[in-house]
Amino acid sequence: MDRELKKYISLIEDYVYKNYRNNFREPVPGYLNHKFLVPGSGYVHQLWDWDSWLTGYALMSLKDKEIEEYQKGCVLNFLEHIDEEGRIPILVQDYPSPIFDLNENYKSNIHKPCLAIHALEISENYKDIKWLEPYFDKLLKFISYYENNQKDEESGLFYWIDDLAIGFDNDPSVFYRPDKSTGAIYLNSLMYQELLSVSKLAGLLNKKDIEKEYLDKSNQLKAAINNECFDKVDGFYYSVDLSLRKVDNNVWLHKGHPRFWHSLPIKITTWAGLLPLWNGIASKENADMVIKRYLNKDGLFSNYGIRSVAKNEKMFGIFDTGNPSCWLGPIWINANYFTYLGLKKYGYLDLAKDIAKKTILLLGRDIELNGEFHEYYDSETGVGVRGKGFQSWNFLVLKMIEDLKD
Numbered sequence: 001m002d003r004e005l006k007k008y009i010s011l012i013e014d015y016v017y018k019n020y021r022n023n024f025r026e027p028v029p030g031y032l033n034h035k036f037l038v039p040g041s042g043y044v045h046q047l048w049d050w051d052s053w054l055t056g057y058a059l060m061s062l063k064d065k066e067i068e069e070y071q072k073g074c075v076l077n078f079l080e081h082i083d084e085e086g087r088i089p090i091l092v093q094d095y096p097s098p099i100f101d102l103n104e105n106y107k108s109n110i111h112k113p114c115l116a117i118h119a120l121e122i123s124e125n126y127k128d129i130k131w132l133e134p135y136f137d138k139l140l141k142f143i144s145y146y147e148n149n150q151k152d153e154e155s156g157l158f159y160w161i162d163d164l165a166i167g168f169d170n171d172p173s174v175f176y177r178p179d180k181s182t183g184a185i186y187l188n189s190l191m192y193q194e195l196l197s198v199s200k201l202a203g204l205l206n207k208k209d210i211e212k213e214y215l216d217k218s219n220q221l222k223a224a225i226n227n228e229c230f231d232k233v234d235g236f237y238y239s240v241d242l243s244l245r246k247v248d249n250n251v252w253l254h255k256g257h258p259r260f261w262h263s264l265p266i267k268i269t270t271w272a273g274l275l276p277l278w279n280g281i282a283s284k285e286n287a288d289m290v291i292k293r294y295l296n297k298d299g300l301f302s303n304y305g306i307r308s309v310a311k312n313e314k315m316f317g318i319f320d321t322g323n324p325s326c327w328l329g330p331i332w333i334n335a336n337y338f339t340y341l342g343l344k345k346y347g348y349l350d351l352a353k354d355i356a357k358k359t360i361l362l363l364g365r366d367i368e369l370n371g372e373f374h375e376y377y378d379s380e381t382g383v384g385v386r387g388k389g390f391q392s393w394n395f396l397v398l399k400m401i402e403d404l405k406d
Contacts, residue, residue, distance in 0.1 A: 005357060008364020009401050015367050016204030016289040016395055020062065022392060023055060024070055031094040033080060040393035047077055047096040049111045050167050051392050054334055058395035060125050061402055069246070071122050072131050079138045080117060086145030090165050102166070109164045113146060113194035115139060120197040129204040135293045136205060143198060143214075146191065150180075152242045155262035156224030157183035158191050159242055168308075169324030172315040173239035173266040181243035183263055185229050189275035190219045193400050196279075230282075231371070236287025237273040237282070238265045269299055269310035270327075271335040275340025287346040292340075295351075302379045304362045305355055307335040311379070318378050322385050330376040332387055333359060334393040341401060356400035363397050 006269035022041035027033050032047060035058075038053045052074040059067050082088050085103050088111040091100040100112075116139055123129045132139075148160050158168055162179045168188070171177070174182045199214035229237045240263035247258045276282040277290060294300050299310040308327040309316050319326045336359045362382050366373055373394045375387025 005360060006047040008360050008368070009404075011364045011367045011400065012360065012397055015373075016398060017062075019391065020059060020064075020395065023059075027073075027091075028094045032077045032092060033074075034076045035070045036073045036077050037070050040390050042389050045169050047074060047092045049078070053114045053121075054393035055391070055395060057120060057121055058393060058398055059396075060121070062320045062396040068122070068126050071118075072301060075115060075119050075122065075132070076112060076135060079135045079142075082138050082142060085114065085149075086143075087111075088142050091130065107149070107161055108147065109161050109166060111142070112167055113143070113158075113191045116194045116197035116201060117190075119167060120201050123201065123204060129201070132201065133205060136201065136207075139201070140177040140210070143194065152183060152262075155183060155228050155240070155242060156220060157188050157228055157240065157242065157263070158221075159183050160187060165324075166284050168270070168327050170327055171239070171272070172268050172309065172313075173270070175324070178243055181241060182266070183228065183240045183242050184272070185225070185237050185239045186219065186270075186272035186275060188225050188229065189272070189279060189281065192218055192225065192280045192281055195221060195301070225276060225281050226283070226286070229265075229276075230286055231265050231267065234293065235268065235286070236269060237276050237286075237290065238267055238269075239272070240265055250401055268313055269293070269316065269333075271300060271306050271308050271339065273308070274339050276356055277346055278338045280345060282346075284346065287342075290370075291343075291346070291348060291351070302331065303358065304377060304382045305331045305333075305358045307337045308332055308335055308376075308377045318380070318385060322386060325387075326376065326385070329379055329381045331362065331382075333363070333396055337393070337399065350354050353404070356404055359397050360392055360404075363394060 008052055023037050025036050025038055025045060027035060028045050036047045037052050037055050038046055056071040056074060078088050081092050087102050089100050089102055089112055091097060107217050119132055121237050146158060152159055159182055160174055163175045166174055174184055178321050195218035199211050202210035228240050231238055242263050251257045280292055298312045299306050307329050309329050316329045318329050334356055340352050340355045362377060366384055372389045373391060374384025375390035376385050378385055
């Protein structure tokens with residue numbers, strides 16, 4: 001490692017060790033009955049879905065036994081807020097939220113499919129499954145809600161109900177589009193990993209029938225993603241439009257030759273098109289094609305990591321916004337990390353090292369100049385755009401540092 005990289009690794013590690021406990025929160029009886037994690041010191045009692053998962057996963061690197069209780073608490077707090085339908089809110093906090101509280105009369109997006117993923121990581125890391133056993137049926141109920149309410153049977157893909165708080169907030173393939181119309185590659189990649197995680201959790205709990213059932217479901221979704229979302233012309237994974245008119249053999253114009261395709265590609269190049277490499281959905285052949293597209297310097301590839309939307313897309317832009325946060329071009333550290341894992345999985349080790357070093361330099365310089373991390377970064381200058389003091393999944397850089405040291 002060169003001297004500059006070592007300097008920034010040291011800065012990052014010192015910063016994390018001094019600050020990670022600012023993400024710890026104690027129980028709030030009646031609302032959050034277990035210890036939990038927040039995205040940073042600026043948050044009071046706000047438990048967010050994929051923030052808590054990725055923050056917790058990153059903090060496993062610290063080998064602090066106390067973190068285990070806060071990690072488990074994140075999952076348990078969410079499962080204790082499940083409703084009769086199986087819905088779990090995106091956000092749980094100690095005061096009402098008209099946007100995120102579950103509403104009987106209005107259906108919107110719920111907790112992203114990453115709860116089983118987090119539960120499995122906790123169970124494997126701490127070698128304990130007993131903590132989850134009393135709650136496992138709730139986890140199955142949560143997955144069933146998605147299957148019963150957010151799955152397109154024709155294509156086999158899952159869709160967002162609307163464009164509220166999807167995580168990849170203003171994803172152009174979802175944002176401003178009609179409700180229930182997008183089979184998002186981001187959502188389906190998460191759901192594949194969620195189904196696989198349920199299967200593995202069932203195996204740990206010795207529930208063999210459920211283990212096989214969810215393994216089969218994960219394989220079916222994997223096939224659907226490759227069939228519907230991989231574009232052979234471009235060699236890339238895209239979200240798809242599911243809002244096609246149903247096949248009706250009574251319609252004179254159509255009955256002579258009904259359509260045989262189930263979706264239409266939404267050809268917008270975003271970081272989410274790399275997620276099928278993170279969890280092994282892509283074949284080696286498909287992965288090689290995806291990487292060629294990734295390496296386009298006018299596309300996703302930048303000097304600071306991966307652009308959230310390709311630079312040559314008409315939607316590309318760097319904006320200081322929140323609710324929704326801007327994912328139209330800025331660098332997000334979780335996107336860098338998912339891409340890093342995908343590159344490693346398919347043997348692109350030099351490219352993986354490249355994105356790890358870029359991430360370390362980006363965050364290290366931010367600490368050096370500002371004393372804090374930012375939520376996201378300008379992909380052309382490396383300057384923090386918004387959310388000074390944000391920690392959350394930025395701590396995933398610790399996983400990259402671990403690998404580089406090894």
